Amino acid sequence: MRAQRDGARGVPDATVARLPVYLRVLTGLGERGVATVSSEELALAAGVGSATLRKDLSHLGSYGVRGVGYEVARLVQHVGRCLGLAEEWRVVIVGIGSLGRALANYSGFAPLGTRVVALLDSDPAVVGERVAGLEVLPSARTAEVVGELGVRIAVLAVPASAAQAACDAVVAAGITSVLSFAPVELQVPAGVELRSVDLSTELGILAFRERRRAAAAGELSPGLVAAEERVTTSAGATR
Amino acid sequence: MRAQRDGARGVPDATVARLPVYLRVLTGLGERGVATVSSEELALAAGVGSATLRKDLSHLGSYGVRGVGYEVARLVQHVGRCLGLAEEWRVVIVGIGSLGRALANYSGFAPLGTRVVALLDSDPAVVGERVAGLEVLPSARTAEVVGELGVRIAVLAVPASAAQAACDAVVAAGITSVLSFAPVELQVPAGVELRSVDLSTELGILAFRERRRAAAAGELSPGLVAAEERVTTSAGATR
DNA sequence: TCATGTGAACCAATTCACAGCA
DNA sequence: TGCTGTGAATTGGTTCACATGA
Structure with missing residues (x-):
């Protein structure tokens, strides 16, 4: 089931x-007038190892200069094109x-080549309102909106209880990329x-690590430490 | 940089x-009155393979019954405890x-044992306002708020330009877990x-895949397809 | 007779270490 | 000289397949 052909040559x-x-990161460097950057510097700024960065870039083709580094403007162009920024x-x-509403007003995704062109809601009280310069349309018009405006990506910001239905609706309309913020596991057809993205999941992960830390510091009640012991199995935790 | 000791035996x-x-998923099953669940069913609902699920649960100890499955209530308790839900x-x-504001009003994370107890903002026009039942406090009181209320996790919902400073401030106040929504790479000390979580990154990833699909379907302009060829090198991509 | 729990095999991704080239 | 690009080694994670035990 895993992407085999991707591995083959993608x-x-x-x-x-x-x-x-x-x-x-590259865009930021460019704006600050940096002309070239080494894999070491770029990796540091991106929070990865330099070997990882070089290998990543090599998948897109060789765009660096040995002994010098990468030309920022050129690399911005190239990575951007790979990400589909030209469209x-x-x-x-x-x-x-x-x-x-927060997502609709968020200005940060324009740089990555995406643009919000329509807003949908099933609540008649919200339909017709103007948000971020767009009129909120009824969910019943999903297929029409997707088809006529050439929408390729759907962002779901609906309550958990409505998420699967909303997802089914956009998929039925021909959408093949969905980004969901609802705290449920959605089922989608292959393809x-x-x-x-789920806030509670992210916080749960952080809580797990905090809990580790607390256990190592002996802050938990005895009963809970016992439970923790089952999890860690060995003594030497982080400290 | 990576968590080595975690890997050791965690x-x-x-x-x-x-x-x-x-x-x-387990909580949902419990609420619907399901008493026991097999790894197969649970894995399907969670969107993973059954072997992965069994191996995951085995890391927390054996809580299933061979030939039968997992008792939902018991497993909810156990996984919840591991995630620190008791605290x-x-x-x-x-x-x-x-x-x-959207995050403050979001009700979905209570089930995972986290609770928003304070709101901070640097804008005097916002400070003093009440949001989700809490008064917005000035950023200058960060250390005080973190220390006195026993805050363990900080969620950053500030603009990109202010994110590093906000991050530094909460770290200086003793926070060791940070969840950022700002579209910048933050630098934090070890530990x-x-x-x-970044919307534009997520959309960028989806755009990359959409682009693949479009290239496979011959929808791109010739110049762009040439660039794409450099990337994919092979034809058929499933995911 | 089931479905769990787990060693073993497999696969993807990271990291190392150095060859190759401006 | 110095940094990129890349085979080789390593690590981490998934999947297989079956022994185990209710």
């Missing part, structure tokens, strides 16, 4: 996930609650790319 | 990242713009756990 998943980060990826936001 | 990072998902992890949100 770009590894892990690399793709880092490209937007590189692009952002405009149209996005629809489904669910115009407080999160949906649809689903990414999920 | 729970693998990849497993930790899935535990909140399992917990959510309350206090959270401060820094930056009360539209995203910060501080940083997670970053």
Whole structure:
């Protein structure tokens, strides 16, 4: 089930996930007038190892100069093109609650070639409102919006209870890339790319690590430490 | 840089990242009155393979019954305890713009043992306002808020330009877990756990895959396809 | 007779270490 | 000289397949 053909001659998943980060760092360097950058410097700024960075960039072709480094402007161009920045990826936001509004007003994704072109909501009280310069349309018009505006990506900012239905609706309309903020595991047909961002999951992960730290520092009650012991199995935790 | 001692005898990072998902699915099953569940069913609902699920749970100890499956209530308890759900992890949100407000009003993380207890902002026009039942306090009081309220996790919802300073401030106040929504790479000292959620990165990843699909379908202009060829080198890509 | 729990095999990704080239 | 680009080694994680035990 795992992407075999990607491995064959494509770009590894892990690399793709880092490209937007590189692009952002490179853009920042360019704006500050930096002309060339070494893999060491760029890696530090991006929070990865220099070997990883060089290998990542090598997947996109050789764009550096040995003994010198990478020309920032050239690399920005190239990475940007690989990420599809030359085209405009149209996005629809489904669910115009407080999160949906925040996302609609978020200006940060224009640099990555995506643009919000439509807003949908199922609540008649919200439909018709103007948010971030766009009129909120009823969910019933999903297929029409997706088809006529050439939308390629759907962002779901609906409550957990409505997420699967909203997801099914955009998929039925032909969407093949979905980014969900709802705290549920969505089921999508094969061929649809689903990414999920979930605040409670992120906080849960942080809590797990904090808990480790607390256990190592002896801050937990005895009963809980016993439970923790089952988890760590060995003594020497971080301290 | 990477967590070596965790790897030594702890729970693998990849497993930790899935535990909140399992917990959510299990909680849902419990609420629907399901008493026992097999690894096959649970894995399907969580969107992972059954072998992965069994191995993940085995890291927490054996809590299943051979030939039968897992008792939902018992497993919810156990996974919850591992994630630190028995305690309350206090959270401060820094930056009360539209995203910060949405996060403050988000009810979905209570089930994972975290609770927002303070809101901070540097803008005098926002300080003093009440959001989600809490008064917005000035950033200058960061150290005081973190120390006196026992805050363990900071959520940064500030603009990119202010993120590093905000991060430095909470770290200086003693915070060791940071969840950032700002589109910049933050630098933190060793020992501080940083997670970053970035909308534009997520959309960039989706755009990359969409671009692949478009290239495979011959939808791109000739010049762009040439660039794409450099990247993919082979034809068929599934995911 | 089941489905769990787990060694072994496999695969992807990171890291090392150095060859190759401006 | 110095830094990129890349085979080789290593690490971490997933998947397989079956022994284990209710």
